[in-house]
Amino acid sequence: xxxxxxxxxxxxxxxxxxxxxxxxxxxxxxxxxxxxxxxxxxxxxxxxxxxxxxxxxxxxxxxxxxxxxxxxxxxxxxxxxxxxxxxxxxxxxxxxxxxxxxxxxxxxxxxxxxxxxxxxxxxxxxxxxxxxxxxxxxxxxxxxxxxxxxxx
Amino acid sequence: xxxxxxxxxxxxxxxxxxxxxxxxxxxxxxxxxxxxxxxxxxxxxxxxxxxxxxxxxxxxxxxxxxxxxxxxxxxxxxxxxxxxxxxxxxxxxxxxxxxxxxxxxxxxxxxxxxxxxxxxxxxxxxxxxxxxxxxx
Numbered sequence: 001x002x003x004x005x006x007x008x009x010x011x012x013x014x015x016x017x018x019x020x021x022x023x024x025x026x027x028x029x030x031x032x033x034x035x036x037x038x039x040x041x042x043x044x045x046x047x048x049x050x051x052x053x054x055x056x057x058x059x060x061x062x063x064x065x066x067x068x069x070x071x072x073x074x075x076x077x078x079x080x081x082x083x084x085x086x087x088x089x090x091x092x093x094x095x096x097x098x099x100x101x102x103x104x105x106x107x108x109x110x111x112x113x114x115x116x117x118x119x120x121x122x123x124x125x126x127x128x129x130x131x132x133x134x135x136x137x138x139x140x141x142x143x144x145x146x147x148x149x150x151x152x
Numbered sequence: 153x154x155x156x157x158x159x160x161x162x163x164x165x166x167x168x169x170x171x172x173x174x175x176x177x178x179x180x181x182x183x184x185x186x187x188x189x190x191x192x193x194x195x196x197x198x199x200x201x202x203x204x205x206x207x208x209x210x211x212x213x214x215x216x217x218x219x220x221x222x223x224x225x226x227x228x229x230x231x232x233x234x235x236x237x238x239x240x241x242x243x244x245x246x247x248x249x250x251x252x253x254x255x256x257x258x259x260x261x262x263x264x265x266x267x268x269x270x271x272x273x274x275x276x277x278x279x280x281x282x283x284x285x286x287x288x
Contacts, residue, residue, distance in 0.1 A: 132202030132266015
């Protein structure tokens with residue numbers, strides 16, 4: 001017998017009744033999120049630091065804002081197609097006589113992994129840390145660069 | 153506050169601020185995070201302003217109001233395409249009202265690794281001195 005399903009797309013029939021309820025709950029959760037909270041601007045992984053990834057024909061560029069992090073406190077590794085950036089941000093402790101009026105900056109460890117969409121040439125990766133902005137330039141592998149195809 | 157050095161850093165979304173005067177050039181303006189603390193001799197302000205070079209920073213102190221403004225260069229090269237953008241880039245602007253008496257001649261500003269360290273020394277109070285009484 002054909003029956004209309006109110007919530008789900010026509011798909012596999014759920015095995016047992018609990019899965020239907022699960023699906024319903026998920027749909028309602030999504031609806032509730034849409035209606036209540038303002039949509040978050042960043043759709044990132046929710047992990048510090050936030051990255052901006054751009055590309056041109058030859059390279060990928062990863063940028064992160066890391067004010068107050070020294071280059072010796074950073075550890076950047078490349079494995080396969082992923083780049084991992086880890087480190088620690090330290091805030092110098094002032095002497096105990098200091099009275100804080102405001103304390104907004106935070107210190108601590110961070111670690112972030114970013115998978116790039118094409119093959120990379122790991123031997124020629126360059127990174128620089130200037131004015132608190134980390135830029136990692138990852139050259140693409142030769143096979144991953146676009147190749148012009150001529151038509152005879 | 154718990155002082156725990158090994159905790160993981162969490163993301164703080166950059167706060168946009170609406171400046172009292174409209175900007176002549178379009179762009180976002182953010183509030184830099186600051187730490188302000190006071191020692192015996194000075195008020196020290198540390199502000200996170202990544203991407204601001206020394207020549208892009210302007211510090212203004214008048215009428216007991218301290219204004220910090222930092223310009224940031226756009227980071228993308230002309231040929232780059234965006235793949236994932238998680239944070240926006242924009243100028244930094246913040247104002248503070250100062251209550252301590254600051255010695256304006258001796259304000260010291262340094263910016264390193266994107267962190268501004270502003271030292272505002274307090275006016276030195278007169279050192280205690282003995283007054284000798286002369287017999288007339």
